[in-house]
Amino acid sequence: MGCARSVPQMVKASRGASARSRDTGSQAGTSWADVPFPVLVADRHGRLARLNDAARTLLPLAEAGGWLHEVAPPWLVDAHRSFAEGPPASAAAPLTGPVGDRMVTARPTASPDGEVVWWLLDDTDRHRAETELRGEKQRCELLTDVSSTLLSTLNLPRCMEVTAALAAQHLAEAAVLVSPSQGRHHQLTYACRYGDVRQVARRIDPYSVPGLPEALQGFPPVPARWLDPGEIPDWVLPPGFTAAVGSVIVTPLPGHGVPAGVLILLRSGTERAFSGGEENFARLFAARAGAALSAARLYTEQTAITATLMRELLPPALSSVHGVTYAGNYRPASDHERVGGDFYDVHPGPDPSRETLVALGDVAGKGLDAAVLTGKIRNTLHALLPLADDHQRVLRLLNGALLTSHHGRFVTLVLASVRRDGNRVDLRLTSAGHLPPLLVRADGTVEEAGTRGTLVGALPEVTAQSYETTLAPGEICLLYTDGITEARGGPLGDELYGEERLRRALTACGGMPAEAVVEHVQMLASQWLGPGGHDDMAVVAIGMDRNGPAPAVTPQDTTRRNR
Amino acid sequence: MNRPTTTAGLHEQLWQAVVAADEYAAVDLVVQAMDDGVSGEDLLLDVIARVQERIGSEWAADRLTVAQEHAATAINERVVTALSHHRAMRQGKPSRGRVTVCCVDGEWHAFPARLVAEILQLRGWQVDYLGAQTPTPHLIAHLHSTNPAAVLLSGSIPTHLPNAHRAVTACQATGVPVVAGGRAFGADGRYARVLGADGWAPDARAAAALLEEGLTRSVTSAGRQALDDLPHLADQEYTMVVQARPRLVRQTVLDLETRFSAMAGYDDEQRERTAEDIAHIIDFLATALYVDDAEVFLTFLTWTAHLLEARKVPAASLLVGLDILAEQLHDFPRALRILTAGRSALHAMAAGPPALAEPAAAGADA
Numbered sequence: 067m068g069c070a071r072s073v074p075q076m077v078k079a080s081r082g083a084s085a086r087s088r089d090t091g092s093q094a095g096t097s098w099a100d101v102p103f104p105v106l107v108a109d110r111h112g113r114l115a116r117l118n119d120a121a122r123t124l125l126p127l128a129e130a131g132g133w134l135h136e137v138a139p140p141w142l143v144d145a146h147r148s149f150a151e152g153p154p155a156s157a158a159a160p161l162t163g164p165v166g167d168r169m170v171t172a173r174p175t176a177s178p179d180g181e182v183v184w185w186l187l188d189d190t191d192r193h194r195a196e197t198e199l200r201g202e203k204q205r206c207e208l209l210t211d212v213s214s215t216l217l218s219t220l221n222l223p224r225c226m227e228v229t230a231a232l233a234a235q236h237l238a239e240a241a242v243l244v245s246p247s248q249g250r251h252h253q254l255t256y257a258c259r260y261g262d263v264r265q266v267a268r269r270i271d272p273y274s275v276p277g278l279p280e281a282l283q284g285f286p287p288v289p290a291r292w293l294d295p296g297e298i299p300d301w302v303l304p305p306g307f308t309a310a311v312g313s314v315i316v317t318p319l320p321g322h323g324v325p326a327g328v329l330i331l332l333r334s335g336t337e338r339a340f341s342g343g344e345e346n347f348a349r350l351f352a353a354r355a356g357a358a359l360s361a362a363r364l365y366t367e368q369t370a371i372t373a374t375l376m377r378e379l380l381p382p383a384l385s386s387v388h389g390v391t392y393a394g395n396y397r398p399a400s401d402h403e404r405v406g407g408d409f410y411d412v413h414p415g416p417d418p419s420r421e422t423l424v425a426l427g428d429v430a431g432k433g434l435d436a437a438v439l440t441g442k443i444r445n446t447l448h449a450l451l452p453l454a455d456d457h458q459r460v461l462r463l464l465n466g467a468l469l470t471s472h473h474g475r476f477v478t479l480v481l482a483s484v485r486r487d488g489n490r491v492d493l494r495l496t497s498a499g500h501l502p503p504l505l506v507r508a509d510g511t512v513e514e515a516g517t518r519g520t521l522v523g524a525l526p527e528v529t530a531q532s533y534e535t536t537l538a539p540g541e542i543c544l545l546y547t548d549g550i551t552e553a554r555g556g557p558l559g560d561e562l563y564g565e566e567r568l569r570r571a572l573t574a575c576g577g578m579p580a581e582a583v584v585e586h587v588q589m590l591a592s593q594w595l596g597p598g599g600h601d602d603m604a605v606v607a608i609g610m611d612r613n614g615p616a617p618a619v620t621p622q623d624t625t626r627r628n629r
Numbered sequence: 630m631n632r633p634t635t636t637a638g639l640h641e642q643l644w645q646a647v648v649a650a651d652e653y654a655a656v657d658l659v660v661q662a663m664d665d666g667v668s669g670e671d672l673l674l675d676v677i678a679r680v681q682e683r684i685g686s687e688w689a690a691d692r693l694t695v696a697q698e699h700a701a702t703a704i705n706e707r708v709v710t711a712l713s714h715h716r717a718m719r720q721g722k723p724s725r726g727r728v729t730v731c732c733v734d735g736e737w738h739a740f741p742a743r744l745v746a747e748i749l750q751l752r753g754w755q756v757d758y759l760g761a762q763t764p765t766p767h768l769i770a771h772l773h774s775t776n777p778a779a780v781l782l783s784g785s786i787p788t789h790l791p792n793a794h795r796a797v798t799a800c801q802a803t804g805v806p807v808v809a810g811g812r813a814f815g816a817d818g819r820y821a822r823v824l825g826a827d828g829w830a831p832d833a834r835a836a837a838a839l840l841e842e843g844l845t846r847s848v849t850s851a852g853r854q855a856l857d858d859l860p861h862l863a864d865q866e867y868t869m870v871v872q873a874r875p876r877l878v879r880q881t882v883l884d885l886e887t888r889f890s891a892m893a894g895y896d897d898e899q900r901e902r903t904a905e906d907i908a909h910i911i912d913f914l915a916t917a918l919y920v921d922d923a924e925v926f927l928t929f930l931t932w933t934a935h936l937l938e939a940r941k942v943p944a945a946s947l948l949v950g951l952d953i954l955a956e957q958l959h960d961f962p963r964a965l966r967i968l969t970a971g972r973s974a975l976h977a978m979a980a981g982p983p984a985l986a987e988p989a990a991a992g993a994d995a
Contacts, residue, residue, distance in 0.1 A: 221803075223776055558878055571696075574697075578700040578703070579707075582702070592762065
């Protein structure tokens with residue numbers, strides 16, 4: 067028998083084996099015939115010379131003397147042909163391909179008489195594991211992407227857009243996000259894989275889609291299920307989704323106590339169920355989307371509540387009243403807040419012949435707690451307006467009100483009663499423990515108003531001395547809080563801005579419009595600031611409106627409200 | 630409206646009224662022009678914006694003080710306000726999407742942003758104008774509650790570019806594209822690109838055109854960080870220079886006093902002014918380190934030199950100042966390269982004719 071020569075060298079001939087058929091190399095004993103992997107030997111022309119038992123199990127039709135191309139898959143036949151024509155100079159990468167329902171890796175070796183021995187390795191399990199691993203990795207990456215995208219926005223419509231678009235891209239061909247009802251309408255977000263996302267508010271009948279009402283009402287999530295496309299009402303189909311619907315699935319989005327909505331997924335073509343991995347992925351997607359949507363919904367609600375509560379605490383927009391220009395600017399201590407412990411208000415007199423009351427103050431403390439107290443003080447001052455002729459009385463009443471309240475904070479403030487009289491503005495200024503106002507004369511001289519008083523809300527009695535003066539055209543009265551003068555920074559990093567620098571800066575402001583002075587002072591203080599943070603900073607400037615006594619109502623500049 | 634002669638004439642008249650702080654003449658002028666049929670957009674951009682540019686360049690050339698600049702700007706702002714109340718400017722319901730216009734955190738020059746806001750409103754956009762020095766947290770909160778189609782971010786002073794970068798990445802992380810504009814981003818918009826903005830517009834018309842073309846929403850990259858755009862920041866030079874700023878200023882002032890004899894006679898105010906100048910130089914150095922481009926530093930340095938000369942302060946003090954800084958920053962190779970380039974620029978300036986520069990891209994408010 068010449069077969070022993072033709073098997074690869076690593077297989078040693080042995081005497082042990084005897085009762086084997088000729089074509090398995092019976093003389094070989096512990097020969098390649100016993101190798102637990104399929105081995106085929108074929109000649110150059112593709113005729114099978116020998117094969118072992120394992121090969122016969124893999125290829126039941128194969129037998130010695132038969133043709134390789136009649137029993138083996140084409141990829142192996144091709145590989146045999148090219149190897150027989152001339153083995154590659156270097157070891158080629160192993161070939162892998164399907165044989166029946168198995169995945170097989172094939173390695174050829176040449177024998178000296180021109181035959182080719184194919185060593186086959188059943189790789190099905192490894193291959194399956196690799197495919198699953200790859201899929202899992204992709205899903206994991208995708209989920210990370212999806213999570214980042216969903217978490218990036220707290221805007222509810224945007225979050226719905228993103229959810230629908232991602233679902234259409236990764237879970238189905240089209241998706242509809244049905245959000246919980248607002249009145250009789252539902253917000254519907256449509257997305258197609260290659261199209262725009264569209265949002266509409268529509269009246270829909272949730273009962274027209276099986277499972278939708280329960281999902282919307284937040285019953286325990288039913289397993290995602292495919293529906294008969296015939297049961298689907300027209301409103302479910304996204305505009306632009308022209309393909310015939312093959313399958314539909316309704317997936318509730320868990321919102322953790324907040325309704326998050328329902329996702330309807332559509333695929334064209336034949337009904338197709340999720341594979342295990344896909345189903346798991348869809349569930350994870352729904353969990354992420356639900357969490358993001360409920361966070362966005364909560365944020366939106368909280369923002370609306372905060373905005374409503376904050377509206378009364380925000381500094382007012384100032385303009386000209388009764389022939390006098392008022393300008394103000396407020397910068398809260400922390401950049402993420404809009405309110406703080408400084409405040410100002412301008413209460414116009416009932417007519418141009420009566421005084422307008424300006425109040426600017428500083429509540430001890432910063433942040434929301436201080437801001438809430440500024441709201442109370444502003445309301446109290448508003449109620450005391452009829453008594454504004456007598457600043458001392460107003461301060462006494464405010465002091466009483468603060469002493470009897472529970473918060474135990476005090477306030478310093480300046481009151482200014484202002485009246486335009488021909489070509490001048492009459493001013494009565496009273497400081498209650500606050501920095502006295504500065505008067506910027508037309509020639510750039512800066513004077514300090516001679517008013518002194520005790521702070522309000524700390525002692526049983528308050529005393530204060532008023533100061534009367536007038537403003538000529540181009541002159542400014544500046545009320546400010548200590549956030550300006552106590553701004554810490556400068557080129558050396560730790561110096562206070564100080565009253566001296568403020569006065570020096572104001573000498574350049576003679577004749578400037580009130581808004582420009584306010585902006586100038588705020589800018590100088592802000593530029594002075596180092597990185598160490600700052601206190602609330604409020605500035606109000608009072609100047610003559612050069613237009614002469616203005617009409618009672620002036621248009622407010624709404625576009626500048628945020629300045 | 631093709632009335633070039635009219636707008637040119639108006640420009641001069643408005644300039645006169647604005648520098649004279651004559652608000653009423655200024656307002657009357659544009660209201661009359663509006664009544665005569667000059668379009669609001671032409672008035673805003675070909676008259677009012679030009680006057681504002683002139684205010685800026687007059688200040689830069691030291692012919693207007695900061696206070697005067699503010700006064701003139703306030704008058705010009707009132708002109709815009711008056712114009713926006715004119716019946717011909719009133720818009721019906723916005724026909725386009727919603728956009729946000731704001732300034733970089735720390736930026737006080739709100740006028741260019743204001744003009745952009747007005748123009749976009751005229752073009753039918755629903756505009757939220759957040760004004761000067763918008764703290765980035767406010768901007769982001771605003772984006773979460775309004776979901777605009779784009780943010781238009783305005784910056785005039787280059788030292789705010791690091792803040793601008795924070796705003797750009799924060800906006801994009803929420804999925805909102807950013808169009809940058811203003812002198813801070815460079816005459817050719819190079820810093821807008823460096824900072825990864827989705828677009829750059831040299832003026833309000835270009836900004837409107839970009840929006841009309843449509844911007845694609847940024848591909849959200851919540852994981853993106855400053856280092857991804859600007860890998861050179863990994864050397865920490867920017868961070869350390871910013872952190873060491875007060876110490877650098879103090880040491881430089883001290884050393885200048887011993888090496889630069891003229892300083893001995895300075896009073897406290899002059900000394901503080903010198904310290905401020907040094908602080909500005911360090912701020913611009915830090916900015917150059919941030920964007921990794923010496924140009925932003927050199928432009929500021931040569932402008933400062935011209936300004937000092939105009940104020941009869943010898944620019945040689947600047948050279949000494951740069952030397953002192955270089956000694957303190959001897960471990961910082963990028964900073965040293967920038968300072969060396971600064972020295973060469975100052976030497977070249979001293980050798981050449983003393984041209985009074987139009988310091989378009991420079992500037993820091995004193």
